[in-house]
Amino acid sequence: MASEKPMGQERTGESLEILLRDTPDKLLLISDNVPVALMMIDSSGTCTYLNPECTDITGYTREDMARNTVMPRDIYHKVVEGTKGLKGRTEAGTRRERSITELNFTCKDGRIKRFKLQSSFLADGTAIIVLEDAFGQSRVKENFESHGGSENEFRSLAEQSLSLTGIFLIQDGSFKYVNPRLAEIHGYQANELINRVRPRDLVLHEERQRFEQQIEEQLSEKVSKPIRQEFRGITKAGRIIHLELYGTRTTVNGKPAIVGTLLDVTERKLAEEKLRKAEEKYRTIFENSVLGIFQTVPSGRIMSANPALARIYGYPSPEDLIKNTTDIAVQFYVDPERRKEFLSLIREEGFVEGFEAEMRRKDGSTNWVSMNARAFRNEEGDIQYIEGTVQDITERKKLEAELLQSQKMEAIGTLAGGIAHDFNNLLMGIQGYTSLMLLSTEPSHDHYQKLRSIEELVRSGADLTKQLLGFARGGRYQVKVTDASTILKNVCAIFTRTKKEITVHERYDEDLHPVEVDQSQIEQVFMNLFVNAWQAMPGGGHLYVDARNVDLDRGFVKSYSVPPGRYIKLSVTDTGVGMDDRTMKRIFEPFFTTKEMGRGTGLGLASVYGIVKGHKGFINVQSKAGHGSTFHLYIPASEKSVEIIRKVPEEPIRGTETVLLVDDEEKILEVGKEILETLGYKVVTASGGQKAIDIYRMRKEEIDLVILDMIMPDMEGGTTFDLLRDIDPGTKVILSSGYSLNSEAERIMERGCNAFMQKPFNIYSLSLRLREVLGATS
Template sequence: MRLSLKTKVAVFITLIIVAISIISTFLFTTAHSRSKEKGRVVRGTALSYALSNAAEEGLIYENLDLLKKASYIIKAPDVTVAQVYSNIWEALDSYPLDKLKEPPHPAAVAHFKNSSEPLYVKSRDGYDFYSPVFFRASEDAAPAIIGFGRIILSSADIDKEIKEIIAMNIMASAVITLFAIIAINMLIGRLVIKPVLSLHRAAAQFKDGIMPDILPQLHIDEIGELSLEFNRMSHAIKDRSDKLIESEKRIKSLFDRVEHAIFGLDKDGNIIEVNDKFKELFGSAKTFCSLMMSAKKGNECLLRFVKGKVVHAEENLMGKHGEELTALLSIYPEFDDKGNIDGFDGYLIDITEKKRMEERLIRAQKMEAVGTLAGGMAHDFNNLLTAILGYAEIILSMTKEGDPFHKPATIIHDAAKRGADFGKKILLISRKEKMEIKSIDINDIVKNSLELLQRSMPKNIEVIANLKEGIPHTKADASQLQQVIINLAVNARDAMPDGGKLLIETSSVGLENGAASNMRMDKGSFIKLSVSDTGTGIDRLTQRKIFDPFFTTKEVGKGTGLGLYIVHSIISNHGGYINLYSEPLKGTQFNIYLPVTKDTDTEEEPGDTQDIRGSGMLLVIDDEADVRELCRDMLEPLGYTVLLAESGHAGINIFRQMQDKISLVIMDMIMPKMGGAEVFQALKTIKADVKVLLCSGYSQNGFAGIDKLLKRGAIASIQKPFSRHAIASAIKKALSE
């Protein structure tokens, strides 16, 4: 049974008061009855003595009316019995008379056998007093007992008095108890219960997470002190919990803002807590191992959890859109008090972009190396071709169809032309081929390429174009872009030996476009060119290598592995990006993004000069004898006087002597001992307004020296190998400036 504090205190107080009143009543009544009894004994003894005296004479003279003289005694209200006995306890007279037969108390009979002192016995009837009656025969004789006087005094009045006292005591105790209980209840209520209930309420609020109000200090006592201490405690707790909340907020915001994906797992690898970065990368994944890219990796992951090992590894994980992410992963097991694993904590660093950049860097370095190599090769190659092509042209101009030399010259000319094309290809790789940048409409280029493709594609391949109208212009080299389309289309054709569809699409994409932002490209608008096929597709491993130079899966002799390498170079040179999406057995899509140009190009192409003849003195400085000779053989028939110099020094000497007659210097850029730049400087020192046409196996773009000299006053540049028409036009244009 649950009793309230008030009830317990009331019961306790009642018990104490009842016990006190019982003890006090007992003590009081005992003392009271003792004192009453004492008075009664004195009175009884005196009365019995007086009765004995009054009865003496009657006993001596054997007068039987013994009580006559004691009538004043027996009339006393408390005397219930008065008797006179002979010395042998024979009842002689009695008041009232019916008590005559009543024998004396045996104790009295026994007492007076040896004693003559009066006696008092407390009996059932009251206080029983005996006093001997003496007779002295002479004055000297010893007194003899001749009888006994007996008086019984009633005890009823004393008993009644005591009962009344007890009753009064009980009543008083009850009233005191009642008042005490009421008073104590009020006191306890005010001093204890009220503050304790306030404390109780405040503690309950604490439990529910509510900060309780400040408790008033009602009294200056222990409870008051307790309230004060409680207030201090709640202040301290509030202070600490505020700090805790603040620090938790800070940790939470750090947890969410941090650039690493952080997660908490239970012991089976179920995800129980993640930060914002994790959600951004993996969405709402349920288990950690489901993030693994392959089932095998998933199983290995599960095994690691079972073993509870600390893990630091680079893993390929599946992002929320199913994309592959490369991440540095660290997982740490958490242990309970008994040392058993009860969960894991860990974090991931997304290094996908870093990896991509690394791959791009490696590829760029590879391209750079190949490019440098190819550039050097192309230079020598072009010098050779210049001579072959030039002399083939000269022979052709000197012979007619049917001449024995005409056909071989044609064959040499065509072969040299193909060689020149190949040289161009190599220069594309080395990025040293001169780009003819113009503002172009990508749709025009696709349309031009389509004509060629539709003619050359096998019948079982359907070529479809889906070109968006009104696409912004881009600045590009039209023939290079055409080569991009052709290279991609040829690859698509090779991937569809049993036929399929080749789709070429164009569109424009803004910054917000998902595809573009997935590529993590620079900000801006782009023109998108897609070439898709329904061919064999490319698996993930191969996808990583296809842009590498000389990577091919085709049979020896069928592919050089340079197609995509060139595509990549061209697009990079144009400031664009390329990506691909491929599914094995379904097909492949290459997407090319080229930056949009704001201003429309108004450049006009130089018109073709029909008449390439001219006059004047030309100085050709070239270390290649074939090229020098070719220039003379090509240009003299056109009306020019041609002087030849085999080195920079020789050229400078000739120019010094003939400076007034020489109209134009045609100068190779790369020469041993003294390069083009030095020679140009020397010529300028001799004659400030000297006209110089630069000439090189490298292109203007690829070779920074040409650009510099053009800025410093060289008229123009021409790239080897050149045709007679090309050099003649360049000379005419230079001379007219």
């Protein structure tokens, strides 16, 4: 009767019987020489076979296992537990489902190894076990007779093993034996391959030459070591697969042959390719990240670094950084205590976020960094290494410092501005009455020079308030389109006449852009800078003054909070003692001075800073102790043409119009009314904004001009101005204030106010401004 077995299995059995009959030790030869750890354990827990490879990796011999009744039984129960669907019995000669499990295996020398066990069961319950991932060099140690086992056991070992391993015997260029797994890998039945398909035909065309060359070299004894070859194969269906071959030369019937194993490693190769792409992606990110990426050990060595980290610390390459770094705390941290704080946080929390520290670069310069990091610990809980990122935040810290400075200046400026405003109102009264007395006093009178001295003291007081208002609220006084080189030339001429020991060198662009500035304030800026330079050169020296046109891009101005565009760059360089970093950080602070008591107020550079900021510009300072200082001032260029500045007249200009004088200070109203009447004007006074509106609504036809105080308690000047213009859009208004022309006053000017006058002003300045607004002299 015909067998119920499939044709492929039947033919496989026939070929194996022939192989065993002709050479009864061939299957043993295969089992003993494959580089796979194999063992067989029967249902009683007795180890019936263990090949040399298994001995190599475990240390146990067949005899050891035969004497050991505990370990084989434990292994058997372990693989039984891992088998799915083991409850049902199957007919003889068929295979059960695979068991794949893992266990910790105690080797003969006491070492514990973890193996993956792939097993299948024969009908009688015998387990055929492959210790996966334990490949070594194949060798023949014992022969079939010494084992004492049956041929049928080895037929089962080869034919019914359900591991991932294919087994083959190649001789005379063809397969003389293949197990079912090898046939399955290629999509064939075993009988379709044996003596019918050449091994080369299962290899991808472009790799056949290399494959055959290694087979021929092994058969000809040109190489003594076993074959280990990876190549791409092709299945019966034409699918490309990745294979790994292990083989060794042997002799069968007096002729050379190769016996070995074949593994399908396609999934592994796909996983490796996926891993390679992931590593490549990570490497790309690692190499091109703008953040510094690192791995360090707590002792202070750097294990890994990317190019960005090397740049942050001033090294040409990561290799150079790693090679030259032995202690991060000592070499990089400006304050080594910060490294201790960093490590303490890492140990306690396991990570840090946004940890900031000032670092020292390779060239000695410093920068600020922000670090995010986490710790990786061993099984004992000790930190093995720390990995994380480093960001250079030097620019951000600079901006923060500038913001802090700006806020500090604003706070002090607000206080100083209020004091200056009230002081200027007091000076206005003194100046007004002094001007009136001088008008009625002959130069030969005993009191005339005393009155002139009072006027000089008022001017000195006004200069002091200018210093205060220079950085208070960024105010300006009277802005006109001006040629900056003209201002610089005048200041240089005055300075050189008084400071003969200083040699001044001037350079100006011929087509210097015009600028919209308050001339008196810019004169004050450069006189302060010149005096500061002179004091830095007690034995004399050189002063270089330079003015040129520049176009600043967004990258240059971003840290100064100003728009890009056309600017003029005004530079003052001295050959004096210079400044250290600590002094440089404080030079623009109000009342900060390095001079001894009585030689400086600490307001000079503070007012320079405030005035330049008030003109929508910025300052850049370069200095080094012992090497002088350079101040670069950048002021926005104007598209307008330069205005001609009228000189204050030697005699007051008179008029006959009617003026409404508005101020909340009674003394200002009194002296102002008297000055205006002395100049020939008719005067109406109002002690507040609401009263001014009421008066103007009733008498607008006779009032020709309004002098309006900006700061009043009941109604501030801006609201009063708007209501006056609502009544009469053609109202002529001069804005007057103890403050400078700050942003609030500028907004009023932009709405059409005719002129601005800074208190205190004298009778001559007032008379000129009145005629400029009202027109020709009456």
